[in-house]
Amino acid sequence: xxxxxRALERRITMIAVVVILQLAATLFFLVDFTGDVRADGMGKxxxxxxxxxxxxxxxxxxxxxxxxxxVLRARQDEAAVAAAKGALADLARLRFSDWKLTAAExxxxxxxxxxxxxxxxxxxxxxxxxxxxxxxxxxxxxxGVRSQSALMALFMEELVETG
Numbered sequence: 008x009x010x011x012x013r014a015l016e017r018r019i020t021m022i023a024v025v026v027i028l029q030l031a032a033t034l035f036f037l038v039d040f041t042g043d044v045r046a047d048g049m050g051k052x053x054x055x056x057x058x059x060x061x062x063x064x065x066x067x068x069x070x071x072x073x074x075x076x077x078v079l080r081a082r083q084d085e086a087a088v089a090a091a092k093g094a095l096a097d098l099a100r101l102r103f104s105d106w107k108l109t110a111a112e113x114x115x116x117x118x119x120x121x122x123x124x125x126x127x128x129x130x131x132x133x134x135x136x137x138x139x140x141x142x143x144x145x146x147x148x149x150x151g152v153r154s155q156s157a158l159m160a161l162f163m164e165e166l167v168e169t170g
Contacts, residue, residue, distance in 0.1 A: 012085070015081050018077070019074060019077050019078060022073065022074050025070065026067055026070035026071055029063060029066060029067045029070060032063060033060060033064045036056070036059065036063060037060050037064070039056075040053065043056070091166075094166065095162070095166065098162060098166065099120065102150070106146075106149035107149065108149060111132075111142060112142050112146050112149075115128055115143055115146060116150075118131060118132075119143060119146070119155050119158055119159075120158065120159060120162060122159075125139050125140055125143065128143075143155070
């Protein structure tokens with residue numbers, strides 16, 4: 008998620024820079040157009056130049072609205088992810104309580120749900136791999152599943168339930 012956010016922030020920054028450059032060009036052309044009209048009066052060439060400046064201004068306005076939309080969308084996405092994280096955390100706590108997991112088993116189960124293997128869990132907890140295997144076996148038995156993927160599927164099924 009952090010990589011996605013950084014990529015989005017870079018994209019927003021790049022678009023904002025382009026919009027600012029377009030705005031500078033628009034202002035230049037509008038000032039030039041105004042000066043030319045004052046000096047020479049309106050002609051076909053200046054009419055075309057003015058139309059191009061107005062088109063560029065429309066592009067600037069559109070670009071600015073797109074940057075704003077991207078920022079708002081990014082905020083909505085972050086809120087949705089935060090809500091999903093909260094829902095998953097609440098579900099995990101509820102299920103761990105329902106299954107009467109010990110604190111150590113709940114810790115191991117959470118690492119398993121995050122996709123860690125036995126060796127990673129053991130390293131993270133400072134425990135022996137045999138201890139972690141035994142704890143996972145108890146977690147699976149209490150949850151009524153036989154594997155890490157089945158444990159993950161159990162949680163996903165509850166989160167993605169349809170009507």
